[in-house]
Amino acid sequence: MxxxxxxxxxxxxxxxxxxxxxxxxxxxxxxxxxxxxxxxxxxxxxxxxxxxxxxxxxxxxxxxxxxxxxxxxxxxxxxxxxxxxSRGNPRGRIRVDVGSSLANLILLPHLPAFRKRYPEIQLDVGVSDRQVDLIGDGVDCVIRGGELTDTSLVARRLAGLEWGTYAGSSYLAERGTPSHPDDLIARHEIAGYFSSLTGRVTTLLFQQGEESITIDPKGARGVFVNESTAHLTSLVSGLGVGQTFSFMAQPWLKSGDLVQVLPQWRRPPHPMHIVFAQSKYNSARLKVFVDWVIEVFKPFDSTPAPHRTAR
CATH class of the missing domain: 1.10.10.10 (Winged helix-like DNA-binding domain superfamily/Winged helix DNA-binding domain)
Incomplete structure (x- = not known):
């Protein structure tokens, strides 16, 4: 045996x-x-x-x-x-799970540099917007958004991602531009996002100074998808108004296919972490990967410096 x-x-x-x-x-x-x-x-x-x-x-x-x-x-x-x-040459396999947009627009484009630096580390990258069971699914680490509640896991902060409210130029040409968040339910279609795990529709959040508005688009007119890249496509395609990460919108803003609306109304940055089990804490290959991911995400951090905390 x-x-x-x-x-x-x-x-x-x-x-x-x-x-x-x-x-x-x-x-x-x-x-x-x-x-x-x-x-x-x-x-x-x-x-x-x-x-x-x-x-x-x-x-x-x-x-x-x-x-x-x-x-x-x-x-x-x-x-x-x-x-x-001691040899500066960690090796072995790492299985990481990451959301679709983060994988396609941040992690994978930078991965050749990591592979060049650590050629003996094999990466298995699971790409989806579902919440994985870190232990049960045999995943070494996950990149997750939102506030963390499981205190049994180790979390390292990556960034606070900036949001924006957007609509396709074709949609705005036909339906007009909203001037206030309340216009979205009263006069517009919503291109929204819902959780593949719970089915819950993501609320739209707006802040301007001391004023805060929360809009639950459930039941509103529009189209709702459960995958982040498809959600961006629904906005660009003119299916309605919605909120997505600013880094995702940039290429489409430059081409003119996507337009930011309600720019004076801001949604708080979305906290991102890389999370792994306590039992993986001493893994040399995981340490170098986590440190590398933190560096990759730094340029995308929009959180004001006094509010940044390490976890």
Whole structure:
């Protein structure tokens, strides 16, 4: 039995809740996963999982073994990292998950420089606007927007992304330009965004001085999409008025296909973080990737300096 591989398989099953999911995230056959767990249970003379047709539950003995297993694997990763750091040559695989617009317009265009600097790091980049299960999906780190609530994870601040309110030039030529946020529901179509996870429509926020207006576009006339790049396309195509990140809008503003409206009304910057599990903290390859991502996002940070905080 390859006990180290068996440990990694055991931890992945315990965290993901299933043999098949563990096999997929580790890229090993389902039969191999089952065989390794059987051999490990025989070696330990304890039952690590209670299995049924619907779910896999870690036993009491399995929970105790899990705590020791993750510590051992973290220590091994740290040991590898020490030697990698001494050679300045971290290696291994990193799986990162990032939203569509951030991947296409920020991360991927800069990635050749990272690959040149760290050629022995293999990156698997998952691109979607859905919220992934950082542990269960076997993802090393995610780039997430919004306020963070899970205190068990480590988060490094990337930027506060600037918003703008926009509409296609073709739409404005036909429907006119709104002069106040209240015009949007009364007289205009909304090109909106909704969560693929919850189905919740994103509200439109406007601030001018001390005045703040929140508009819930649910039920308004218009088109709503659940992917950020498609949302930008809906604005450019003239489907309505909506809010998106300023960096995404820039090329279309220059071409004249997109126009900023209500520029005196601002939406607060959107906080972005790169997030990873505490158990990954000592990974040399993840450290260099996180530091690199922070540098890449710096030019996109619109948060006033006194309000910037490191997490």
């Amino acid at each position: 390859d006990q180290l591989q068996a440990l990694r398989v055991f931890v992945r099953i315990a965290e993901s809740g299933g043999f098949s999911k563990a096999a997929d995230t580790l890229n090993v056959p389902r039969a191999t996963v089952s065989k390794l767990i059987q051999e490990l249970e025989t070696h330990l003379r304890v039952k690590l999982f209670q299995r049924s047709t619907r779910r896999v539950v870690v036993t009491e003995e399995g929970q105790a073994y899990y705590q020791n297993a993750i510590k051992l694997l973290a220590d091994l990763d740290e040991m590898d990292g020490l030697f990698a750091d």
